[in-house]
Amino acid sequence: MQLYTKILIGLVLGIILGIASNLFGLEWLRQGLFFVEPIGQAFIKLITMVVIPLVAASLFVGTASLGDLRKLGRIGGKTLGFFLGTTATAVILGLILSQTITPGSGISPDTRDSLSAGFEGAAESRLEMAAEAPSVKETLMGLIPSNPIGAAANGELLPLIFFVIIFGAATSTLGESRRTPVIDFFQGVNDAVMVIIRWIMLLAPYAVFALVGPIAARFGVDIMQALLVYVLTIALGMAILAFGLYATLVRVLAKLNPVDFFRKIAAPALVALSTSSSSATLPVSMETAEKRLGISKGVTSFVLPLGATINMAGTALYQAVSVMFIAQLYGIELGMGQQLTIVLTATLASIGTAGVPAAGIIILILVLQSVGMGAQAGAGIALLLGIDRIPDMLRTTCNVMGDLVAASFVARSEGESLEPPPPGMEEESGRGSARVLAGK
Secondary structure (H helix, E strand, O other): OOHHHHHHHHHHHHHHHHHHHHHOOOHHHHHHHHHHHHHHHHHHHHHHHOHHHHHHHHHHHHHHOOOOHHHHHHHHHHHHHHHHHHHHHHHHHHHHHHHHHOOOOOOOHHHHHHHHHOOHHHHHHHHHHHHOOOOHHHHHHHOOOOOHHHHHHOOOHHHHHHHHHHHHHHHHOOOHHHHHHHHHHHHHHHHHHHHHHHHHHOOHHHHHHHHHHHHHHHOOHHHHHHOHHHHHHHHHHHHHHHHHHHHHHHHHOOOOOHHHHHHHOHHHHHHHHHHOOHHHHHHHHHHHHHHOOOOOHHHHHHHHHHHHHHOOHHHHHHHHHHHHHHHHHOOOOOOHHHHHHHHHHHHHHHOOOOOOOOHHHHHHHHHHHHOOOHHHHHHHHHHHHOOOHHHHHHHHHHHHHHHHHHHHHHHHHOOOOOOOOOOOOHHHHHHHHHHOOOOO
C-alpha cells in the first residue's frame, strides 16, 4: 500500500471519529483522541527537527553545483516571478468569491458577538504579535543575518537561505579540486537527512490520525453552522486555485498531466493538510520532487526551501476572503481602492510569512489595518480563531502544492525531462542529480 494511501486512511478515520465524538457526546472517545494527540505533535517536532540541516545542505549543494551565477539568477527570477504572480491571482480570486457568495451577510450581530466572546483573550495576543511585526525596512534588513549560525539555531529560514545562497554561489566559483570536497560533504549531510526523513515518515499515517482526530472532536456544532458558508467559500477558492490555476500551469508550463501530477504529490499534500505547516512538510516535498516528479536536486533544493518561506498563495486567498467576511459582518463597504490595497498588502505581507500553523492570522490583522478596519480586527479575529484550524489546513495544502508546481515549471524551463528515477536507482540519482544543471 502506498504511503499516501495510508496517510489518507489515517486522515479519514481521524475525522470520522472526531466528528462522532462531538456529535454524539462520546466523552470516552474524545478523551482517547486527546490522549493520542502527543503522537502527532511529536511527529511535527521530528519532521521540523531536520528542516534546518536539510535546507542548509540541499540548498548549498544545489547552488554550488550550478557552476554559473547566471543560471542562479535565472532560476531565482523565474521562481520569484511565479510566486508573486500566483499570490496576486489568489488574492483577486478570494475577493471575487467573497463578493459573489457574501459569507458574512447571513450572521446576525447577536450570533457574531456570542461566538467571538470565547476567543477574546487569544485575539488580543494575536493583535499584540501583529503590533510587534517588523516594518518593510526591518524585514529587508532582516534578510541579512549578522550570525548565520544564530539564524539557523532560531529557525529563521529566510536569513539562513540568504547566507547559504551566497555561500553556495561563492563556492561555485572555486576550482573543481576545492569545490568538489565541500559539495560532497554537504551532499553526504543531505543524504543522511533524507534517510532520517524516511524513518520519520513511517509514523505519518498514525501521526495524521492523532493530529486530525482531536481537531474534529473540538469543533462545536454551533460555530460550524454559523461559519459554514465562510469555510466553504475558502474551500471553494482553494479548490479553484489548486485544480484550476495550478492544474493549468502544470499542463501549460510544466507540460505534465495534471491528474498524474496531483497523484504523485498526494503524500506532501496530506502531510500539509494534517500539520498546517509548510516548514514541517518541506522534507516530504523535497523527497517527492526528486523521487516521484524527477526534478533535479539543483532545482528542488533551491525552489522548495524558498517556496516554503515566500510562497503563500493559499494564505493570501484566505486573507482576502477573511477581510471581506469581517467587513460584511459589520456592514462595511470596501471600495475599489481599498480592494486594490488588499491585493497589494496581502501579496507583499505574505512574502516571508513563517511556515508554521496560524501564521496567516498575524498577516490578516495587518491587512485589516491597511484598509482602516483596525477597530474591527479584535472582534473579527476572535470570531475566526474558533474555526481557523480548518482554513489553516487548506491554505497550507495549497501553499505546498504551489511550491511543487513552481519547482516543476522551473525544472521544465531549464530543459529537464522530469522523468522519475527507476526503482532501485534513487540513491544514485540523489548523488548525481545535483550536477544536472551544471552539466546542462
